[in-house]
Amino acid sequence: MTEPIRLEYTVPGDDFTRAGEASADLKHTLKRMGFPPEAIRKASIALYEGEINLVIHAGGGQIFVELTPEAIRMRLEDEGPGIPDIGLAMQEGYSTASEQVRSLGFGAGMGLPNMKRYSDEFFIESQPGQGTTIQMNVLL
Amino acid sequence: MTIQDIMQLLPAELLTADARLDTQVHNACGSDMMSDVLAFVKDQAVLLTGLNNPQVVRTADMMDMVCIVFVRGKRPSPEVLELAKQRGIAVLATRRTMFSACGILYQAGLRGGGGHD
Numbered sequence: 001m002t003e004p005i006r007l008e009y010t011v012p013g014d015d016f017t018r019a020g021e022a023s024a025d026l027k028h029t030l031k032r033m034g035f036p037p038e039a040i041r042k043a044s045i046a047l048y049e050g051e052i053n054l055v056i057h058a059g060g061g062q063i064f065v066e067l068t069p070e071a072i073r074m075r076l077e078d079e080g081p082g083i084p085d086i087g088l089a090m091q092e093g094y095s096t097a098s099e100q101v102r103s104l105g106f107g108a109g110m111g112l113p114n115m116k117r118y119s120d121e122f123f124i125e126s127q128p129g130q131g132t133t134i135q136m137n138v139l140l
Numbered sequence: 141m142t143i144q145d146i147m148q149l150l151p152a153e154l155l156t157a158d159a160r161l162d163t164q165v166h167n168a169c170g171s172d173m174m175s176d177v178l179a180f181v182k183d184q185a186v187l188l189t190g191l192n193n194p195q196v197v198r199t200a201d202m203m204d205m206v207c208i209v210f211v212r213g214k215r216p217s218p219e220v221l222e223l224a225k226q227r228g229i230a231v232l233a234t235r236r237t238m239f240s241a242c243g244i245l246y247q248a249g250l251r252g253g254g255g256h257d
Contacts, residue, residue, distance in 0.1 A: 020195060024201060027202065045178055105193065106173075106174055108175040110175035110179045114175065114179050
């Protein structure tokens with residue numbers, strides 16, 4: 001039984017231009033390791049949306065990735081404001097993003113739905129005032 | 141259609157000098173909302189956009205796109221161009237509006253590639 005490979009990224013909360021660096025790194029790591037193209041695509045898109053959310057909503061956060069022969073597992077943790085109504089936040093088109101975020105091409109209310117869409121398993125926990133944890137798994 | 145063809149049809153200027161212009165492309169999408177591109181795009185090679193920031197290149201990279209066309213005379217910053225070069229993405233700029241640029245390329249055979257196109 002081989003040990004899972006673990007990757008960890010810190011997403012700074014104040015720099016929108018750098019959002020996406022972690023998912024780009026993951027994508028190229030997965031390519032180099034020979035993961036299937038469709039799994040790479042799903043994982044990197046889901047993580048990219050997650051990274052954008054960490055920057056625009058949570059003031060940054062941590063990403064923990066675990067790679068095994070069975071799955072690409074990604075956990076996103078933040079200590080941001082949390083999500084009061086997860087059901088509402090999961091609806092396509094619902095967004096609390098500012099006009100400034102929208103002018104940057106995001107905040108269309110597709111972030112969380114996209115993360116779920118591209119994950120085979122998706123779990124979200126959030127406490128208002130304490131933060132949000134999201135687990136996204138792409139199965140191989 | 142090749143990237144070279146897109147340059148001639150629009151017309152558009154090439155901003156990444158060493159890009160491969162003979163790459164074949166069949167599908168494109170036009171959007172200023174990157175979340176929509178991430179949600180609805182599949183196997184499109186060309187992104188037409190009026191949005192001008194590094195996330196355009198990152199989105200195109202995530203979707204394995206090979207060419208970005210900035211419409212409405214938008215000129216990306218050197219940092220954006222450098223990121224595109226690193227990712228091997230050709231960057232073009234045209235003075236056409238989004239509607240006209242998409243129309244010209246559609247008429248010339250480029251398709252949306254989504255389920256309703």
